[in-house]
Amino acid sequence: MKLTMAQALNACLNQEMARNPNIILLGEDVGKDGGVFRVTEGLFDKFGKDRVMDTPLAESGIVGASIGMAALGLRPVPEIQFDGFSFLAYHQVISHMARMRNRTRGRFTLPMVLRIPYGGAIKALEHHGEAIETLYAHLPGLIVVTPSSPYEAKGLLASALESKDPVVFLEPKRLYRAFKEEVPEERYTIPLGKARIAKEGKDVSIISYGSNTPMALEAAAELEKQGINAEIVDLRTLNPCDWNAVTDSVKKTGRAVVVHEAIRTLGFGAEIIARINEKAFYHLVAQPRRVTSWDTIIPLPETERYFFPNVNRIKKAVIEVMRE
Amino acid sequence: MPIKRVFEGSVDYLQVLDEFGNLDKKLEPKLKPEMLKKMFELMLLTRTYDDKSVKLQRQGRLGTYAPMLGQEAVGVGAGLALQKQDWALPTYRETQIYYIKGVPLEKIFMYWKGIEEGLKYPEDSNTFPFAIPIATHLPHAIGIAFALKRAKKKQAILTCIGDGGTSEGDFHEALNFAGVWQVPLVLLIVNNQWAISVPRSAQSASKTLAQKALGYNIPSIQVDGNDVLGVYKAVFEALEHARSGKGPYVIEAITYRMSMHTTADDPTKYRNNKEVEEWRKKDPIDRFRAYLKKKKLWTKSYEDKVMERIAKQVEEAVAKMEAYKSDPHDMFKYVWQDMDDNLKEQMAEMDMLISEEGSA
Numbered sequence: 001m002k003l004t005m006a007q008a009l010n011a012c013l014n015q016e017m018a019r020n021p022n023i024i025l026l027g028e029d030v031g032k033d034g035g036v037f038r039v040t041e042g043l044f045d046k047f048g049k050d051r052v053m054d055t056p057l058a059e060s061g062i063v064g065a066s067i068g069m070a071a072l073g074l075r076p077v078p079e080i081q082f083d084g085f086s087f088l089a090y091h092q093v094i095s096h097m098a099r100m101r102n103r104t105r106g107r108f109t110l111p112m113v114l115r116i117p118y119g120g121a122i123k124a125l126e127h128h129g130e131a132i133e134t135l136y137a138h139l140p141g142l143i144v145v146t147p148s149s150p151y152e153a154k155g156l157l158a159s160a161l162e163s164k165d166p167v168v169f170l171e172p173k174r175l176y177r178a179f180k181e182e183v184p185e186e187r188y189t190i191p192l193g194k195a196r197i198a199k200e201g202k203d204v205s206i207i208s209y210g211s212n213t214p215m216a217l218e219a220a221a222e223l224e225k226q227g228i229n230a231e232i233v234d235l236r237t238l239n240p241c242d243w244n245a246v247t248d249s250v251k252k253t254g255r256a257v258v259v260h261e262a263i264r265t266l267g268f269g270a271e272i273i274a275r276i277n278e279k280a281f282y283h284l285v286a287q288p289r290r291v292t293s294w295d296t297i298i299p300l301p302e303t304e305r306y307f308f309p310n311v312n313r314i315k316k317a318v319i320e321v322m323r324e
Numbered sequence: 325m326p327i328k329r330v331f332e333g334s335v336d337y338l339q340v341l342d343e344f345g346n347l348d349k350k351l352e353p354k355l356k357p358e359m360l361k362k363m364f365e366l367m368l369l370t371r372t373y374d375d376k377s378v379k380l381q382r383q384g385r386l387g388t389y390a391p392m393l394g395q396e397a398v399g400v401g402a403g404l405a406l407q408k409q410d411w412a413l414p415t416y417r418e419t420q421i422y423y424i425k426g427v428p429l430e431k432i433f434m435y436w437k438g439i440e441e442g443l444k445y446p447e448d449s450n451t452f453p454f455a456i457p458i459a460t461h462l463p464h465a466i467g468i469a470f471a472l473k474r475a476k477k478k479q480a481i482l483t484c485i486g487d488g489g490t491s492e493g494d495f496h497e498a499l500n501f502a503g504v505w506q507v508p509l510v511l512l513i514v515n516n517q518w519a520i521s522v523p524r525s526a527q528s529a530s531k532t533l534a535q536k537a538l539g540y541n542i543p544s545i546q547v548d549g550n551d552v553l554g555v556y557k558a559v560f561e562a563l564e565h566a567r568s569g570k571g572p573y574v575i576e577a578i579t580y581r582m583s584m585h586t587t588a589d590d591p592t593k594y595r596n597n598k599e600v601e602e603w604r605k606k607d608p609i610d611r612f613r614a615y616l617k618k619k620k621l622w623t624k625s626y627e628d629k630v631m632e633r634i635a636k637q638v639e640e641a642v643a644k645m646e647a648y649k650s651d652p653h654d655m656f657k658y659v660w661q662d663m664d665d666n667l668k669e670q671m672a673e674m675d676m677l678i679s680e681e682g683s684a
Contacts, residue, residue: 058497061463063463064498065501068463069467069468071467073471092463103453104452104453105441108452
């Protein structure tokens with residue numbers, strides 16, 4: 001069946017909730033309204049108000065309560081409505097969600113999945129379009145996942161819902177309805193912590209994840225016509241990250257272009273390039289490039305198209321590294 | 325249209341045994357002599373290991389420590405009101421509740437020494453390690469209470485917070501959730517008048533801290549926190565209320581932090597010694613000793629014997645703490661369920677460096 005990412009996530013939640021009675025969805029407007037992005041649509045009617053809970057408007061309370069539930073063996077799936085509001089719960093994530101296993105020496109683990117729609121380019125309001133993945137990938141103890149397509153989204157979320165560790169599941173807003181893809185109705189999982197080669201190639205490695213992988217694929221398809229055979233590494237999980245997939249690809253191609261929606265300075269690309277330098281430096285035949293948003297405050301919709309990476313910018317960076 | 329009153333609320337104050345030894349017979353909880361002695365002995369134990377901790381810190385054998393002097397009755401009264409199956413999330417100034425919940429004394433010492441293993445509590449102790457960022461554990465208590473209610477068990481959770489903590493957002497978010505979800509939760513506000521150097525008066529314009537519960541439609545009461553019988557009674561009844569499905573309850577215990585916030589500050593810089601001396605007269609242990617004496621449950625030789633036993637118990641716990649050797653590999657072990665290649669590599673790097681540097 002062809003589904004959008006929002007539909008694929010919904011199908012996954014539906015399937016997993018039927019399998020596991022301990023899964024509880026909670027958040028602002030996730031119940032009757034089905035979530036502001038409709039990811040939980042229909043689940044309130046199917047599973048009832050005790051499993052799909054409209055909570056008070058309080059992010060810290062939502063994540064904090066989920067921590068208590070998870071420690072007692074439930075599998076809460078809190079939703080933060082928009083990335084820009086996740087900071088009201090950030091102290092719960094950094095001080096407790098990420099650390100409970102360590103603080104209790106393994107006595108308590110937190111089998112919870114914190115879902116956050118992230119990133120922009122959907123002409124959203126202020127504080128509704130932040131690419132905040134690095135803020136979560138920087139916290140040991142969390143598994144940080146971001147899917148790049150409907151198929152990926154369903155399989156990765158299914159794994160997240162079985163994880164023994166707390167997962168931050170970052171859903172790229174711009175991909176919720178960007179395109180449809182064949183998604184199997186039957187259950188399948190995609191392992192966490194493993195990258196995928198979204199497209200094989202030999203000339204240059206484009207390393208990306210989440211919201212920008214489809215753009216990288218589009219750029220690669222166009223570059224192919226110009227005789228450039230690019231490989232796309234889709235990280236899927238930012239932490240723990242599959243660094244071998246990155247360095248193996250770069251060792252093969254000798255060239256690296258990192259693409260992400262977040263800003264450049266201390267963006268996840270900084271870590272990617274550091275790892276390449278540490279493990280594949282002598283295989284490089286060109287300086288690595290980063291295609292990212294600018295190191296500015298994210299602009300309001302009127303000028304956002306100048307801010308984000310786009311297919312053209314990716315192509316330009318690739319052509320530059322190919323020239324060296 | 326005449327103006328209508330749409331809300332009214334009030335807060336009662338409970339005291340069973342006052343600082344002069346006067347007892348309100350009608351309010352006195354009906355407790356067996358063994359229970360009364362247990363209360364007394366646990367307060368003595370608390371004072372002893374607390375005092376020992378400060379001394380160890382001064383000798384460099386313990387890290388920064390948060391003393392509990394003067395607040396022994398709060399944790400003991402509240403802790404003893406709990407049943408085995410109940411949960412408790414105290415703060416760092418009610419560690420006697422952990423002890424009552426089955427956490428060995430050496431674990432408490434170990435944590436203050438800087439050993440994570442001190443936070444690994446027995447499986448059935450039904451507690452989390454206390455949260456250092458103030459009030460952040462209160463939403464956890466909501467989630468636990470939710471899970472208990474969902475399992476339809478006759479269990480409740482007791483959680484504590486200081487007067488300073490009532491200013492935090494998590495305090496209000498937790499109370500709001502508790503009210504909406506009607507969970508079996510008892511929130512004990514331990515008002516010890518000081519949040520490090522900030523007095524209660526500068527913390528909130530609220531006449532009482534208990535009344536904050538009324539904003540969330542949660543019943544509340546104020547109790548003399550230096551009256552162990554009062555604390556016990558208030559918490560016991562609030563837990564009964566919670567366990568029987570009547571929803572959450574808030575208690576404000578009025579007490580005083582006789583000592584420092586932690587061993588890292590000097591209270592003479594920010595508060596008047598006269599105030600401290602006034603509170604010394606309200607000491608929870610002296611008051612309860614007089615009560616036991618009237619009941620013919622106390623003799624000097626009884627207390628001497630108890631103190632001898634406690635001293636031995638504390639020394640043994642300290643010895644266990646000092647004998648424990650932390651393993652630096654453990655910092656890698658509990659990040660995730662499984663160590664990834666990155667962590668394995670870094671652990672190997674650490675091992676190499678340790679072998680070069682020699683372990684200090």
